Amino acid sequence: MKSLLAFLLAASVLAAQTPIPVPHQQKHLLLDSRVVEAAVNARLVLGTPQKHPANPLIQADKPWENSMNNLYPNVIWDEEAQLFKLWYKCVLADKEVIAQMDQPSTVHDVGWYLLYATSRDGIHWDKPELGIHKFAGSSANNIVARDCPNVGVFKDLHDADPARRYKMVSDVGLGKPQVRFSADGIHWGEALAAHGFGAQNGDTHNNALWDERSGKYLWFTKLYLGERLVSRFESDDFLHWKNNGLVLRSSLAEGRASQTYCMPVFRYGSIYLSYVMMYHVGNGRSVDCELAWSHDGLHWQRVSPGTPFIPRGAKGGYDSECIYAMAGPPILRDGKLMIYYGGDDFPHTGWKRHCLPCLATLRPDGFAGYIPVEAGKPAHVLTRALRLTSEPVCITADVPPGGSLRILAVDDQGTVLDAAEPISTSVTDTALKWNKGALTAPAARFRIELDHAVLYAISGGDLVQQELPLPENPLKSATRATHPPTTKTISFDADAQGWKGVDQLEHHASGGMKGGFIHVSRIGRSLPIALSPVTAKESPLAGDWSRIIGGKGAEITCQVRSAKAGGRVMIELFANDVAQWQFETQTTFSPEWSKATAALRYDWDDAEALAAGWKRAANSFSWADTIQHIGKVVIVPGAAGAQGSFDLDELSVSGSTR
Numbered sequence: 001m002k003s004l005l006a007f008l009l010a011a012s013v014l015a016a017q018t019p020i021p022v023p024h025q026q027k028h029l030l031l032d033s034r035v036v037e038a039a040v041n042a043r044l045v046l047g048t049p050q051k052h053p054a055n056p057l058i059q060a061d062k063p064w065e066n067s068m069n070n071l072y073p074n075v076i077w078d079e080e081a082q083l084f085k086l087w088y089k090c091v092l093a094d095k096e097v098i099a100q101m102d103q104p105s106t107v108h109d110v111g112w113y114l115l116y117a118t119s120r121d122g123i124h125w126d127k128p129e130l131g132i133h134k135f136a137g138s139s140a141n142n143i144v145a146r147d148c149p150n151v152g153v154f155k156d157l158h159d160a161d162p163a164r165r166y167k168m169v170s171d172v173g174l175g176k177p178q179v180r181f182s183a184d185g186i187h188w189g190e191a192l193a194a195h196g197f198g199a200q201n202g203d204t205h206n207n208a209l210w211d212e213r214s215g216k217y218l219w220f221t222k223l224y225l226g227e228r229l230v231s232r233f234e235s236d237d238f239l240h241w242k243n244n245g246l247v248l249r250s251s252l253a254e255g256r257a258s259q260t261y262c263m264p265v266f267r268y269g270s271i272y273l274s275y276v277m278m279y280h281v282g283n284g285r286s287v288d289c290e291l292a293w294s295h296d297g298l299h300w301q302r303v304s305p306g307t308p309f310i311p312r313g314a315k316g317g318y319d320s321e322c323i324y325a326m327a328g329p330p331i332l333r334d335g336k337l338m339i340y341y342g343g344d345d346f347p348h349t350g351w352k353r354h355c356l357p358c359l360a361t362l363r364p365d366g367f368a369g370y371i372p373v374e375a376g377k378p379a380h381v382l383t384r385a386l387r388l389t390s391e392p393v394c395i396t397a398d399v400p401p402g403g404s405l406r407i408l409a410v411d412d413q414g415t416v417l418d419a420a421e422p423i424s425t426s427v428t429d430t431a432l433k434w435n436k437g438a439l440t441a442p443a444a445r446f447r448i449e450l451d452h453a454v455l456y457a458i459s460g461g462d463l464v465q466q467e468l469p470l471p472e473n474p475l476k477s478a479t480r481a482t483h484p485p486t487t488k489t490i491s492f493d494a495d496a497q498g499w500k501g502v503d504q505l506e507h508h509a510s511g512g513m514k515g516g517f518i519h520v521s522r523i524g525r526s527l528p529i530a531l532s533p534v535t536a537k538e539s540p541l542a543g544d545w546s547r548i549i550g551g552k553g554a555e556i557t558c559q560v561r562s563a564k565a566g567g568r569v570m571i572e573l574f575a576n577d578v579a580q581w582q583f584e585t586q587t588t589f590s591p592e593w594s595k596a597t598a599a600l601r602y603d604w605d606d607a608e609a610l611a612a613g614w615k616r617a618a619n620s621f622s623w624a625d626t627i628q629h630i631g632k633v634v635i636v637p638g639a640a641g642a643q644g645s646f647d648l649d650e651l652s653v654s655g656s657t658r
Contacts, residue, residue, distance in 0.1 A: 019077040021332050021364070023213070026391060027269035027429075027459040031293055031303050031368040034384065034463055041379040042370045042450055046291065046304050049339060049360035056318050056343055056356035058125050064100075064113060064135040064143065067091040071342030071355035072205040072262075073326045074153040077333075084119040084331070085185060086340070086357065087144070087153040093351035102134035107149055107172050110351050114145040114153075114168075116186060122331065122338055122359065130186060145180065145188045147172070152207035152264075152327050153185065159210075167238060169194070169219055171202035177221070179238055196241035200224045201231060205262035205277075207327040208238075211297065213267070218297060220247075220263050220274075225619045227578070228259040228279060232298065246618055248276065248292060248300040252575055252625050257282030261348075263292065263300075266329035269457065272297045273367065275309065275325035275341075285347040287322035288312060291367060295468060303368050310341055310360050319343025319358060335428075336361040364428050365396040369456040380449040385412065386461030387443045392431035393460035395448075399426050403452030407432055409444040417441050429459065473624045475546055475603045485551030485655025488540045490532070492516045492649055498533040499648075505530070512649040513559050513593055521645035527636055530648050534577045534631040541653060544628045546602040551655030553601035558635060558651040560596055562589040567641010569596035576631035579620040583613055589641055593649070596635075599656070602627050 028035045031044060060068050072089040092098045092111030101111055113133075119125045127142040135141050145151075148170040156167050166185040171177045177194040204222035211218045216234040223231035223246055230248040233241040250259050261279035265272055272294040280286050291309040294300045303309075313319045322344035330337035339362060342355035372379035386393075397405055405423040408416050418439055420432040443464055448455055474480060490497055493515035496507040501520035509516045522528040533539040536548075545554055560569050569587045572580040587596035604612065609623040620626065635651070637643040 019079065019331055019333060021268060021329060021337070023267040023269065024459065025270050026389065026461055027365075027457055028386075028463065029269050029271060029293070029365060029367060029457050030370050030381070030455055031291075032271055032295065033301070033469060034295060034465060034467075035458070036370070036381050037384045037445070038382045039370060039380075041373050041377050042381050043373050044303075044368055045371055046307060046309055046368050047362055047366040047456075049310050049362045051310075051313075051319075052123070052359040052361065054123055055358040057123060057359060058117065058127075058357045060354045060356065062127065062141065064092070064097070064141055065090055065115070066097040066111075067093045067352045068342075068354045068356060069351065070205070070322070070324050070344070070348070071357065072151060072324060073340050073342050073357055074151065074207075075326045075328050075331070075340045076155050077331045078155065082120075084122045084125075086117045086119070086125065087151065087185070088115050088117070088342075088357065089149075089151055090115050091351050100136040101146070105147055107147060112147055112149050113143045114148055114151050116142050116144045117357075122333065125357070132187065144186050148178070148180070148191065150202065150204055150206050152205065154207075154209055154328060155185065156210050158212070163189075164238075167208065169206040169208045171206060171221070174202050174224060175199035177202055177206065177219075192239065194219075194239060194241055196233065196235075196243060197221075198223075198243065201233075204228070205264065205324065205327065207262075207264045209265065211267070214297065218265065220265050222262065223618070225579075225617075227256045227619070228261050229619055230260045230263045230276075230300070244298060247294075247298055248302075249619060250278070251305055252578070252621050252629055254306075255576060255578055258306075261287060262324070264325060264327035265297070268329065268367075269365070269459075270463075271295055274300070276302060277324055279348060284321075285349050286312065287324065287344075287348050289323040289325045289341065295466070299468060309367075310339070313343070316345065318345055318356060320345050321347050322355065324355060330362070332364065335364070337364060337366075363398070363456075365457040366398075367456075369397070369454040370450065371454045372450050372452065375452070378449065379451075380447055381455065382410075383446045383448070383458060385443045385445050385464040386458075387464050388439055388441065388461045391460045393420075393439065393446070393458065394429045394431050395423065395455070396428050396430075396457040397423065397426065397453055397455045399423060399453040405451070405453050405455065406449040408447040409434075409439055409441070410447055411441065411444065417444055429457075471622075473603070473605060475624050475627065476605070480546075482552060483547050483550035483655075485657055486549060487652055487654040488549065490541070490651040492518050498538045500531050502529040502531070512647075514650065517647050517649035519645060519647050526642045526644070527639065528643060528645050530635045530646075532633040534574075539633075541633050542631055545630050545653070546627060549653055549655045551657050552603070553599065553656045553658065555654050555656055556598045556600075556633075556652070557654075558596050559593045559649040560587070560589060560635065560646055561591060561593045562637070562641075562643050562646040563591065564643070565590045567637040567639070567643055569594075570636045570638055571596065571598045572632075572634035572636065573626060573630055574632035574634065575621040575626040575629045578631075579617050580632075580634065581609065581614045581616050581620060581623065581626055583615070584638060589637055589643055589646060593647075600627075
């Protein structure tokens with residue numbers, strides 16, 4: 001395996017034909033979970049981008065480059081101008097530098113410039129003196145725009161209006177997105193408000209693109225709900241936007257410790273790819289660049305959660321703390337994909353830090369591939385069915401000396417339709433040669449044997465099954481053991497049992513249904529909230545309810561009362577302490593003790609839980625994930641009641657055998 005990996009680091013590939021990889025509906029990357037049906041002694045691993053020895057390519061050597069901060073690089077290859085073009089973010093953090101701006105202005109207490117650089121070879125960059133904006137009394141600088149934080153820029157060949165050829169997206173704070181247009185990417189019009197965004201969108205590397213597949217402009221930005229999430233918007237005119245909602249978030253295991261910070265998106269082959277910057281809020285405030293993919297631009301999956309695609313460098317190095325990948329597709333040149341990124345040797349904290357432009361290269365299609373797990377043993381992958389067309393079936397793979405790929409075309413029953421000539425060298429989009437001359441079947445699966453080889457992509461047909469495979473729900477398994485039902489009760493007789501209130505919680509030793517109870521009140525707001533502890537150490541309700549409560553489902557009951565009547569009792573179940581599902585009971589608050597009830601089954605999928613009356617928060621995890629990781633249990637009045645306080649007693653969760 002070590003010899004194989006060493007070979008891959010030095011593997012050569014075919015010369016590039018076009019500088020921008022064109023999306024190809026019939027090219028399927030093996031990282032797409034719809035493509036591989038089964039793998040034997042083979043696993044998917046990330047590709048290995050190679051950092052350029054000239055990194056960092058640009059230094060912050062101009063007086064107005066006060067803090068290149070997160071950089072947020074936006075890079076294109078301009079075919080018309082035969083130029084690499086880079087737009088990058090600059091923050092003016094020092095007051096004496098802000099004062100040198102022409103008509104000094106700040107957003108978030110700092111100044112903002114968008115800077116521009118060009119290159120003939122992608123390695124050596126020029127900062128042209130454009131004469132547009134003055135700094136320290138001189139316009140001999142590369143400033144193309146100002147007062148535009150968190151910028152994304154792209155060239156739009158779709159728009160027929162040449163004055164809108166280049167498009168910019170930015171924001172001046174959460175819920176304040178804006179757009180600008182330019183004929184040349186240098187001279188920009190005034191900022192225009194972008195409509196349709198929520199109050200919690202923005203404040204990250206905004207990025208937009210024209211998506212020919214959907215016939216829409218897409219905009220990916222942050223959704224902030226106590227943690228950083230990724231949301232998507234779409235538009236026909238680039239001014240009025242429709243919210244598609246949350247499209248990617250950190251995992252349940254990561255919680256808020258690692259958050260999805262920004263996600264530049266591009267088309268590649270038959271799918272969408274993205275670089276996901278994971279902000280490790282709970283671990284040194286470093287930022288890693290991961291890889292994610294989507295079949296439709298809405299449903300996203302990280303390829304290898306927790307493993308960087310472009311790894312940070314050694315401690316103290318130029319990219320040792322943070323990496324922010326480019327917006328825009330990678331650029332194909334000299335047989336390699338060029339992926340630009342900002343590298344930072346300082347954590348993501350404070351304004352004053354330099355993130356410098358860098359370059360990594362990757363073999364075409366080499367984002368991730370299947371490799372043998374155990375050398376010397378047979379390894380193969382079996383693809384799902386492809387509906388064959390007149391296009392030849394092509395393969396992209398790395399094959400070291402002595403290795404090989406052997407490919408069989410099989411039908412749905414596994415009967416061999418034909419065999420291809422073995423491949424014993426690295427190939428990119430290379431047509432297979434079939435023993436019978438050509439495949440004549442309307443559809444086929446492909447069984448590909450890997451002998452010291454890495455398989456990245458296959459093309460030549462459309463996937464018969466276009467939809468994502470349904471995720472496995474372990475709670476639906478027919479072989480899952482059902483634990484005996486039990487009941488967990490919070491009586492509040494002796495104390496509050498670790499429960500907290502928003503804003504205040506008081507324990508009363510008597511006056512409840514059987515003894516003590518808790519009183520929850522909120523100061524100056526309408527909705528008091530009672531919250532259980534989060535961990536199993538503090539709460540008997542925390543954990544996997546299918547095990548600790550048992551049965552096939554559960555019934556939640558509690559006793560409530562309030563000084564005035566009004567508003568229904570709401571019960572919320574959180575996955576740990578991150579996001580919740582909510583149920584509105586039929587019980588209305590009143591001055592007398594009343595019983596509120598909610599029922600559920602563990603094995604519901606999300607649609608079944610919704611149909612049963614449970615509602616999910618915008619940032620919730622799946623129903624199955626939530627049930628297996630119950631943290632906070634929350635009781636709250638419905639908004640219609642406008643309760644200022646309420647009493648809570650005798651909360652029970654009982655396993656059900658139905």
